[in-house]
Amino acid sequence: MSTFLWSRGEPATDWSPLDQFRRESSALLRLWRGFMTARCFVAVVLLLLQAVTFALGQPLQPVAIALSLGYLAAALLAARYALFQPPVRGFGTAWLSTIGVDLVTFTALQLLQIGSINYTPLFALPVLMGAVLGTGMVGLGTTAMVTLLLLVHAGWYWLQQPGDASPRFVQAALTGTGLFVVALLAHELARRLAREEALAQRNRSTAQMHALVNDLVIETLSEGVLVVDERGQVHAANPAADAILGQGLAGLALPFALSTYPAWAALAAIARQTFARRTPQSKEIPVAQAQGAPREVRVRTRLTPGTDRRTESLCVMFLQDLRELEARIRTEKLAAMGRMSAAVAHEIRNPLAAITQASALLSEDLVDPAHRQLTTMVQQNAQRLSRIVDEVLDVARARQQRVLPLGEQLALDSTVRTLAEEWVRHSQRQGVLLVLEAAGSVVRFDIEHLRRILVNLLDNAARYAGNRDGSIQVTTRRNVAGRASLQVWSDGAPLEPAVQRHLFEPFFSSESRSSGLGLFLCRELCERHGATIGYERRALSEGGPEGNEFFVSFAAGETRLTQ
Known part of the structure; x- marks a missing residue:
């Protein structure tokens, strides 16, 4: 497809918004190509007319044939190489290479009147081109030139054959008037076409923008x-x-x-x-x-x-x-609880402190070992409850979690064995398999926090696992980078995708009787120690049954026990 540009011979003047759009109008470019095709067709018809008149017994007209061949060549060259970008604003290169050639060719054929053929209707082509593709000045100027050429031809005929030439002058005037009417109508239609195309383009751009926004909103x-x-x-x-x-x-x-x-x-x-x-x-x-x-x-x-x-x-x-x-509602409830947690903390801590102190004073006067054991149990559970209150309040306040100081270091395998056996004795659950493969690994973790994490994961596994041996497996590993991890695997049914997305969110649970805080607190405790917790569905061995596995990857940089 040809690319049309403004020629240097055309004047550079200010353009109206409509003319600015007409420069980019694809409809006018299509009309330009249509006019170029029409010019080639007219040239071919002129050659066929010469052949028909010769076949009817008329003598061969070399000048007419030469003009027709020259016009055909000019039309083909213009269709391929003419520089054009609508609208035509002056009588420069774009106008001369197309409309100007038409006027010269048709005028020469009309003046020669070869073969008694009237070539006046052909002038409609350059008039339409000027009116449609050019500005109002170009369209009216082209029509005025055609009218003058018709009047000159009438005068030329009167000089060649003296007599009553008024019919020819009247015919030329009427033809010129008709061409002016056609030019005005064609130019107005071209302007309306440009306006409608501009409006359609703006509406299309707006519709595309709205469609993109709607698609994005719906997708997300x-x-x-x-x-x-x-x-x-x-x-x-x-x-x-x-x-x-x-x-x-x-x-x-x-x-x-x-x-x-x-x-x-x-x-x-x-x-x-x-x-x-x-x-x-x-x-x-x-x-x-x-x-x-x-x-x-x-x-x-x-x-x-x-x-x-x-x-x-x-x-x-x-x-x-x-x-x-429901999960979002629970999250909003958690936010509301966070706003009142400071006052609740003082109200809970003060009775706990009084209970602890009273129990300590009471134990000083007791002699019976059974009574002293009871006061010791009260003190231990009061202290444990105090730690739980502190942790829940930390979550409610949504404080920025950070890695704790070096603190307590645990031998991973022995600690996991102790905690898992303690859970088995308490829950009386059978079929729990321990696979401890992180021998010598020491992790930086609070033992009470690790207990809460492991107990929570084992409780979840026991809720959905079968009763066969190995339906629950607790595993420790050490990867090639030296980072230790803990896995709790069970052979329960796979979790739904919607549940997986919200596993570690507060107050989200697939069971109506669960608070949905267990896994959330596990994640919070892991983050406080620089560890990560996650979930995946996998089989423990190739060809084995798939199950649900929750894994804890401990912070890098732990040490190994010396042998």
């Missing part, structure tokens, strides 16, 4: 979105809807019928109800999952307004996982 929306028509066909869905519905929605080709999937039959019924009643609907329904128990989903529907009878309304369905909603 935490709520699932489905767009359903009156026939129950799904036309759009966002990633959140795929995560909530859990049936491979993202892999389906759009559009598809919602009612053909039994797990989504309730959604199809809500969509039909929305169209039937023409009002928004809101329901909470269970949605079956590919794996695991059904998920409680809140469904809200809205109808898009139909602009006219030809545009049908669409039902937009908003899906919300009720467990995520």
Whole structure:
């Protein structure tokens, strides 16, 4: 495709906003190519006319043939090499190489009147080109030149054949008047075309911008979105809807019928109800999952307004996982609890201090060993409760966690063995397997914090694991970089993706009776010691059953025990 530029011979003047757009108008460029094609076609017709007149017995006209061949060559060269960018603002190179050549050629043929052929209709081509592709001055100027040429031809004919030449002058004047009317109309239509194209371009840009923004908002929306028509066909869905519905929605080709999937039959019924009643609907329904128990989903529907009878309304369905909603509510509750934690801390610490002091004073006067043992138990549990209160308040205040000082150092394998055996005795759980492979590793961790982490992970594992031997495995390892880790593996069912995303968030739990603080506090305790905690679904050995594994990677830089 040819590239057209302004020629240096054209004047550089200020442009109006419409002319500025006409420079970039693709419609005018297409019209330019159309006019170039029309000029080539006219040149070919002129050559065919010479052949037809010769076939009808007229003598061969070498001058006419030469003019037609020259015009064909000029038309082809202009179509390929002419410099053009709309609008034509003057009588420069772009005008001379196209419209000027047309005027010269058609005038020469008209003056010669070879073969008694009237070439006056051909002048409509340069007039239209000037009116459509040029400014108003270029269009009217070209038309005025054509009118003058027609009047000159009438005068030339009168000089050659004296007599009554008024009909020719009248004919030339009427033809010129008609060409002026055509030029004005064509120029106005070209301006309107440019305005409409400019408006369409602005509207298209705005629509594209809005579409990009809408796509971004819908893609990142935490709520699932489905767009359903009156026939129950799904036309759009966002990633959140795929995560909530859990049936491979993202892999389906759009559009598809919602009612053909039994797990989504309730959604199809809500969509039909929305169209039937023409009002928004809101329901909470269970949605079956590919794996695991059904998920409680809140469904809200809205109808898009139909602009006219030809545009049908669409039902937009908003899906919300009720467990995520409850988790957000619990998080807000945690924030509210944090604001009152300072006052609660003083109220709890003071009675604990009084209990500890009273127990110590009481133990001084007791002689019976059984009574002294009871006071010792009171003191120990009061101190433990005080530490728990401090940790919960640390979480509520959301203080910036930091790595603790060097503090207590633990031999990992022996400590894990002691804590795990203590948990087994207390819970009377059978089938727990210990695999301790971090011999000599010492980690910097508070033993009470490690106890809370391990007990929490073992409690979670026991809740979902089977009863066979090895259904729960506690493992310690040391990687090639010398970093020790602790793993608690169980053969329970896989966790749902929505649960995995919120495992370590406060107050999020897949069970209604759980507070959802256990894993969150484990994460907080690990971060305070520079460790990390995570989850993955994997098999312990190749070909073995898959299970849920929670792992704790301890801070780098621990030492090894000397042998």
